[in-house]
């Protein structure tokens with residue numbers, strides 16, 4: 548089933564080369580991630596209801612949506628962690644579910660609810676992630692040192708990941724997602740628990756990655772960050788994409804946050820909570 552509400556992109560754009568040929572615009576970057584008609588049900592509940600996404604090479608693409616909207620479920624299916632009930636996902640032309648090994652080679656994943664081998668040290672976890680992706684020991688060591696410096700984890704590399712703070716755990720997981728220099732990074736809430744200074748560093752790393760042709764698809768609740776950093780955004784509500792396109796297309800004359808609140812059903816007025824103000828002592 549497809550989303551019933553046309554996205555901004557769906558409403559206005561045909562395929563890149565064809566549209567460019569007609570309009571005389573420069574050709575657009577190729578689509579590196581094509582999600583078509585994705586559906587996932589858990590029992591009677593439909594978590595993802597016909598999601599379509601088109602992410603082009605060199606995009607910094609944000610997914611936003613209220614709690615329970617289906618972002619993590621969508622990203623889990625996109626990265627081959629959760630089998631869809633229907634729909635297809637192609638990354639660099641590779642079907643994620645028909646050719647999982649080939650597809651996973653080009654994707655770096657920061658999953659939700661990190662399940663890391665946390666009895667390893669940070670250095671061991673990076674080593675494991677690197678060799679699992681086919682890198683040799685020397686390359687892993689060089690890249691681990693670079694990543695640790697970039698994420699400010701040098702002093703923590705030889706401590707157990709189980710003893711890391713939430714933000715440090717997020718950063719080591721991000722480093723593991725990047726170590727094999729994938730073409731596409733899919734990051735579920737990469738900035739959650741990350742301090743503001745580290746968030747700026749991580750953003751800069753991702754911006755450089757995108758500038759050199761990499762593609763980032765991330766979910767976040769940080770509207771300011773998405774508006775500032777991402778070039779494209781999709782708003783998902785109740786398992787459907789209600790708007791997608793460039794950030795400016797989606798937000799129109801409003802802030803992204805106001806557009807999001809509007810599509811998500813408006814602000815709730817807190818009524819009937821007078822008991823909260825009648826302190827029990």
Ligand SMILES: Nc1ncnc2c1ncn2[C@@H]1O[C@H](COP(=O)(O)OP(=O)(O)OP(=O)(O)O)[C@@H](O)[C@H]1O
Nearest residue numbers: 589592593594612613614615616617618619620621
């Ligand atoms: N394994 C599961 N079994 C049953 N229901 C699930 C499962 N995973 C997700 N759901 C349900 O699917 C819906 C979408 O959840 P999902 O985690 O994708 O939302 P989200 O947009 O990532 O939310 P949040 O912003 O709170 O992280 C929710 O109603 C959730 O309870």
